[in-house]
Amino acid sequence: MATQKGKISVLKKFCPWVIGFAVVMALSSGQALAQTTAAEIQADAEAALVSGDPAQTVILANQLLEDNPDSFAALFLLALAQSDLDLPREAAASASRAYRAAPSEETRLQTARLAATAHFRAEQFARAEFWFRRAANHIATEEDAEAIVRGFQRAREANPITTQYTASIAPSDNINDGSDASRLCFENLDGTCFIELDLREDQLALSGLEYNGSASIRYRLSQTPRQTTTIGGLVFGQGVVFSDETETLLSESESEIVRDLEPSDFSAFLAQFSLEQQQTMFSPLGPTRIAYNYGRYWRGGDLLVDYHDLILGQIVPFEGGRSLALESSVRQQRAQAPGLIDSTIYDLSGSYQWRFDNRDVTTLTLAGKYNDASEESTFVEYRLRSDYAIGRQIFETSWSTFAEIGYRSFDEFSSTLDGRRDRFARAGVTAVFEEISYFGFSPSMTLFASRTDSDVSFIDSSKVSLSFGIASNF
Template sequence: MIAGLSRLAAGAALCICCQWATAEAQTTLAPDELRAAATVALRGSDAPTARAYAEALVARDPDDLNAHLILARAARDMGDIPPAREAARAAWHLADTDAERYSAALITAQVLSSDGKRTRAQLWLRRAAQYAPNDLLRERAKRDFRYVRMRNPWQTDLTFTFAPNSNINNGSARDRSRLNYVISELLFGEPIEFDLDDAAQAISGIEIGGSMRTRYRFHQTPDTAHDAKLSLSYRTFQITDDLADDSITGSDFAFGALAAGYGYRRLNLERKGEFAFDVEGGQTWYSGSRYASYLRGQAQQSWQVSPSQKFRFGGELERQWGQATPDLDTVELSASVTQGFASGNSGYLGIFAKATTSPDPTSEYTEVTLRTGLALSKPIFGASVQFGLGASWRDYDISRDSPDGRQDNRIFADVTATFTQIDYYGFNPSVTLSASSTDSNIGLYDVNRVGLNIGIRSSF
């Protein structure tokens, strides 16, 4: 009896809706016809009619996936978010095929975005891209993702690190070094060498860590933006070396940081350039203890000269108050150019100049760094590949270990492969192989390092 009454009620609802929509000729439509009529009403921006039809279809059959999709879209277009969310949730639970999951994820993202929950909408658009049945629909999900991201006041970047490293402690590549030259001259009348202990020599291990950077855009105009920023990071190590000193652990070299700041952006140069200013203050920790507090300000101007060429100029000031390291004031200037080539490859060249002052004269130095890079347009074995190469020259006027001061010459290189054919929710795995070598006039500071970083990158 109850089942019969339910079917009668559902049939009556269908008939009433059709009569209401077609007052001139009262006609009872079959479910498929009513579903088609609801779709036509939705496409014609007649959300109330589409919603009434969809509600009748859902009353007839609560497992009607397409009716839930139409109801979610119509209620969302009418600004009635709670029933739109409920219908979208029901559609997702009813979806069985990739095409159905794509449609349910897409409408869920649209409802969440209309409700102002754009970060969650971005997650659902990644889900839509994952289940897109073809490239065209996947590109639509990616396009919608970029649109929502642009409108989202929150932007968060997460980084996870798992990196075998030949030198986790920045230790010396040598096992001997010269003693403090002042003490050597006073006690022995000549330079004296001594053996470096395990902690001072390079220790191999695995770096494990992560970081998060988030910003909230609290004010924006067509040409300007104001951001509040927060970042935190932590990395620790697992030692893989066989050490004579078993009291040394990977956590002895653990490093953490917490920072908060403000960022300002302004488009200029007829919208071909952007001026950026950032200021942040933070605290760092080393081996579980406070290491240094800092306040940093930086300004940067970019200029898109042409579609294939972009210049960038910048400056940075930093004040460091050390708890386990000397106080330090740093000034840095930089300039770089990014150039696209006819082959589709793109290149990068940058120069950086830095100078420091400190109450501890042995911590003062000047440094010049050159960096260059090349990103290939064509994949190699299915991977997008980038190369980097650089060199730096650092000079300390005063050193405890040499009357001539200290001079460090460093070269470094890296290659990153991003496996774009492996895609999961819009993320691709990446592998970075890096190497560096520092040649110093003081053996303690000769440093060699080789590292392999395994991570993930967003594909859109």
Template sequence: MGLTKPALVAAACIFCQTAAAQQTIDIPIEEARVIATRALFAGDVELALQIANGLLRANPDDRTALLVLAAAAPRAGDPETGRKAGARAYALSQTDPQRYEAARLTALAAANQQRYTLATFWLRRALNVVPNEEERARTLRDARGLRNLNPWSTNLSFSIVPSNNVNGGAEDAEITAAGQVLTGTLSADALALSGLRATFAVQTQYRLFGTATDRLSLAASYQGARVKLEDEVVDDPTNPGAQVTLDADAFSFDAVEASVIYDRVLADSAVQLRWSAGSVDFGGDPYYDFTRFAISQRVPLSDSVDLQLSGRREWQYYESIGIRNVEATTFVAGLSYQWDNGNRLGGSLTLSQRDSESPNFNYDEWAFQSSFSFGQQLGPVTLGLNAGIRKADYPVYVLIGPVDGGRQDTTFFYGANVGFPDIEYAGFSPGLSISGSTAESNVSRFTRDSFSVGLTLNSAF
């Protein structure tokens, strides 16, 4: 008995099997779709697959049959077929609810293949067409669960920041220092320059193994910054009446790093060990290579109070013979308190020491920073605030000769992060990063002000 076009699904639609014989029944296509769907919901996966495949032989673009196949095939041990059927159903969907349904089924099939990154991609597509807040919360929970299962974890960030000091330059061209009579002036590229600073960072991490108590991972990261100057032709402070052309590429920054990370959960805390190696370039030229060892510990003191402790030792190997090598030691202690409404108050103290044969790279530093973040939206935005002070002491600092009493810097800094969670695409929402600092120094080259406002992109998972 053959298929008619397009009214009937023939032999492949329903198979009523007995020990003695196999019987074939023709039924209308619409009824076959209903039966396939009911069989799926009733848990009769084999029957649902048989009917769906029969429908698809009659019409390869039968969206209902593709959805049944997308849901049933993974249950039958064939997630690859289910994923491809879900993707095809998504392409054939005409409305957002249809796309949402197909995207979630495709994500589920991909997760069954343990292709967690691909499953996350399909959940992000589902978030674009989510029908209501309840389904949005459900999809976010699923995405966060996939993140925990996925051995790969990748984070991207970027910002485009207009600033009055994109190069960290000085306020005044005249060079002054305690105990010295200096007649020189700074070059134009050493003064504060206005413009745009674009930064990009990517970190990817792969979990080699993990148990309930420990985990070993490999990580790699890249950070880069590029500058566009407001004015590339500026007055030359070293030659009054003349101008000089600046090269924005001279202020570019690139850093790459590879790490081995070991995490362990103890009885009442969590500890992380991290070994890293990498290199830093400025202006397109190699600046220094480094190796670093770090240890950190998080200790919950109560349900609302966390203590964070960390220490690291870093060895920097500079390309410049004049700078030589630097060894840096840093300790950080932080405390945070979270209220029941999600508001969080934090504070941290950082102590650093750098040792080098070059006196200008030999100093002690301490910094205190406080932060406060609101746990709930304030109207259309989320808000986090921070402020702090940093003081550095160089026992010996040399310009033409040693500066009397060495060099001392005091920096006040502040910032705010504003998020707009109601503006969302694929689980990403925009934000604003506001930062500023004021530095005072007895060596004028390091007295500076800076302020910037940048665009950021935040992920909901």
């Protein structure tokens, strides 16, 4: 942390508050001291702090607290004095007590900021992040918000541990990514069907409710001006709730397997470990990213596959807030359930990002994938995606959108004689309602739609969902 010589007294940041509390806070100091005596001691404590004698302020503040342990003015003065005496842990504890005694939103904001700053100076970065989020509950101006965000980001950058959580729930007309068609067609050379079979009910698009959540943690193993190395873990879970229509459809099926299906059979779970290093010594263009992932994926409680990813990325920054990100990866995926096959998946993508003067951000991504598996499962895929985030709030709400189109081609496919070709599109818009905020989190809403059109009819599918979740404002 900063040396004593370079340390800027916390008093300079909070001095206007100290002077302003002189008489008003004396009224809340309790009745054990005579009102005039308490006001005089408080005034002497403030004067000592302003004149550069924080040790005397500590003595006088403790004198006030002997008769009124919940005196906000005494606790706030004590926290400021302890901070000036380079006692950040003690200052954080006193600021925490002052926060609980604070009489207004404005004083809660200041004491929460003081507690966060003290924890930061004590290198208790996770606690600092918590108190900056708590301070966000009391912001009243744009300047307050910017100060809280800057403080939180400093604490997060300094913290070797980073955590992130997501959660959402979404009504959907296709919770299982099922087919829009009802029959499976085996084609002749002329494209007509020589055999048609009814699809099982669980292969059709089923309506209901999707819910999911994820948690990730990253730990910075080492950091120098030329490299950063981190390890991390990720877990993701997804479940569904059948609609009445879906329950009726499945229960009336002629297949006993379908009638016995439960929502848990459509659940999914993923667990992943990662190791990543970002280097600046390999390329003169900008940071180079090297990463390794190992993960396992379950469906309906059964382990389906495990995989190993090797990722290489290059970031090329330009003037004006523009940047180019290139990434290539290879995944070795091994089947762990009967009926599945091993595959090797190659991915290549390039993203160009613009940042505009009005703080809008747009990203254009071009990507390709090659899935090397059995003859009927090998395919090539191309995708073009555009993301746009609006930098300014509209009706106190932040907005972002995306749109994607793609093409997928199979040379061989089980039900055709000339392969398979899919065209797909996805789009979504997300609104984060930042006027509603708790600990720096706000409710969000995402409208998502997708459609796949294929020359194999039972591959055709569509989906519309409206998900509700939470998003961090920092």
